[in-house]
Amino acid sequence: MWGKILGFCFGFMFGKIFGAILGLYLGHLFDKSLKNDFDKAGGFSSLFKGDDVHERQALFFSSCFAVMGHIAKSNGRVSEVHIKAANLFMDEMGLKGDERREAQHAFQAGKESDFSLKETVSDFKERFTTRHDLLQLFLEIQIQMAFSDGVLAEQEKQLLAQVSKQLGISKPHFAFVLKRYQAEFNFRQQQQRYKQQQQGQSSSYREGSGHHVPPDNSMNRSQALALLGLNSDATARDIKVAYRKLMAQHHPDKLVSQGLPKHMMEVAVKKSQDIQAAYEYLKKAA
Structure with missing residues (x-):
């Protein structure tokens, strides 16, 4: 745009109307050339290269495991349950080799x-200050570690x-x-018990011990509502709004683009x- 304006002004000064038209045309060509060079350089996105997604993912990774280690030792010592939970978490992420050693080092x-929880979380918050969904997921992961032994101790809370x-x-x-994660934890425990029951009964059925009766795996309404963070008086609209909000907050691809390590997807x-x-349960039960 500035090329056209300057071209018009200089053209008019030296050639009146004809010069202004010629200057306007030359200015247009200049603007076009400048835009192409700017686009090749990365456009406006090049101005934000300092906030690299890989750097954010590395910070999320190290901060997450360091805080997990601190919470695991909140009772004075790290129990075998917490160590097992940390290793299972690493297994779920598929961490091997150097990546697993980095996670173990951060946990340690x-x-x-001399670990400073305040400084670590402060640095994390500063980098992710506008990524509210990631801040919440970070907290949820720490709650998951605290609940790994099935009990939330006062020091952990x-x-x-x-x-x-x-x-x-x-x-x-x-x-x-915290309340929603408790519902999530209880649901997963129930699912695990159901899976173990199913495997046991399937084994008995194969051995010819009688007819196979599948265990009851029904989710009740109060449990489903708790998973969505709702009370018993929630309406159909409340359920839909809560579902959409929670799904948006935990959308894997979106979180990875904001800085969640791909391993944590x-x-x-x-x-x-x-x-x-x-x-789905609440929809069918309605």
Whole structure:
């Protein structure tokens, strides 16, 4: 645009109307050439290259395992259950070789007496300050570690509240996330028991011990509502709104594009599946 304006002005100064027309045309060619060069350089996106997605993923990865290690040691020592939970989490992510060693190193660093939880979470928050869904998922992963032994100890709850506060998450929303994860944890425990029962009964059926009766795997309404973070008086509209919001918050591809390490995509996938299962049950039960 500036090429046209300057071309018109200089053209008019030296050649009146004809010069202005010629200057306008030459200015247009200049603008076009400048735009092509700008596009080749990456356009406006080139101005934001400092906020590289791979750097964000590396920070999410290291911060997540370090804080997990710190929470695991909140009772004074890391139990075998917490170590097993951390290893299972690494297995789910498919971490091997150097990547697994990096995760173990970060987890170990979080257990050290000189580890600064405040500084680590503060640095994380500063980098992801506009990525609210990632901040919440980070908190949910820490809650998952705290729940790995099936019990949320008071020290663990206090640390989680501290992490939540530093992430800029309000107390009411922290309580909501915590309550919803408890429902998610209970649902997965039930699914695991069902799977074990099914395997046992299938084995008995193959051995000819009688007719096969599949175990009851029905999800009740209160459990489905809790998974969506709703109370018993929720309406059909409440259910739909909660479902859409939770699915948007835990969409794997979106979270990866914002900085979630690809290895951690499975976390978001499982959460999405639980949310979908709850919603499908409530739709059929309506």
